[in-house]
Amino acid sequence: MKQNRKKMVKIELNKIYNIDCIEYMKTLPNNCIDLIIADPPYFKIVKEEWDNQWETEEDYLNWCNIWINECSRILKEDGTIYVYGSQQLITELEILLKNELIFRKRLIWYRADNQRQRTTIYNENYEPILYFTKTDKYTFNNSALQIPSKYAGQKHKRYDKNGNPYWKEVNPTKQCGDVWEINKVKGGSKEDTKHKTQKPLMICDRIILASSNEEDLIYIPFGGSGSEIVSCIINNRNYIATEINKKYIDEIIIPRIKELK
DSSP states (O other): OOOOOOOOOOOOSEEEEOOOHHHHHHSSOOEEEEEEEEOOOOOOSSSSSSGGGGGHHHHHHHHHHHHHHHHHHHEEEEEEEEEEEOTTTTTHHHHHHHTSEEEEEEEEOOOOOOOOOOSSSSSEEEEEEEEEEESSSSOGGGGGEEEEOTTTOEEEOOOOOOOOTTEOOOEEEEOOOOOEEEOOOOTSTTOOOOOOOOOOHHHHHHHHHHHHTTEEEEEOOOOOOOOHHHHHHTTTTTEEEOOOOOIIIIIIIIIHHHHHH
C-alpha cells in the first residue's frame, strides 16, 4: 500500500532539526541511514510534559508503531537500530520492532550506582535497550567491545601438548556481554546537563563504535540531551537529529557541541 509522503529533501549532514521525528522521517528516502539510536519518551515514567502526552498505553504504542515503521523504512539494508525503553513497556516495543526488523539482543544497562531506596517495591537498577537489525548483513565491530577483564594481570596454570605445566597471563581485556555496568550521569559532573533521561557518553560510544564505521550516517530521532550527537562528533560519524523541544536544542545540545571545539 502506497503511503503519502512529503517531498523528499536533500539530507544535510550534522544538523539538528527542531521538528517532530515522524514528520521529518517522512521527508527522507528509503534505505539512507546506517544506524538509528532512539531514546523515546517512556510513557508516564518521567514528570515532564513530553512523557505524559498520551492518555492511554494504546495511544502511546500506536504512536511508537508509526515512528518504528518509519525507522525501518529509512534504515539501509545493513542498518541497525537501538531503542531504549521502560521496564513496563519494553516487551510491547519489542513486539512492534519484531514486526519490521530482526531481533538481535535485549541489552541491559545496569546502573550499579542507583541508590534510590523504596519501601514497597524492588529498587529499579537497570534499563533495557533493544538491539535490532534490518537484515542478517549488518555492521558489528568486535574490537570496539573490549572492556577490562577483572582477572587482568593474573596468571593461570596451563599445560602444553606434552603435559608440561606453564603459567599464562590472562588477557587484560574481554568482549563485553549483554549486561552493561555503567553509572548514571552524576549531578554536578562535567557531563551532567540536568536532562531527566540523559544517557552517559560511555553507552553512546559503545553503541556507535560497535554498530557503525567512520563517516557513516546516524539518525537520532529524539535529540534530548544530545549525548548521541556528541558521541558522533567525537567518533567521526555523521549525524542528523530531531528534537521538538527547542529549549533542549538551544540550551543543552548546542552548548555541548560548542564545548568540543
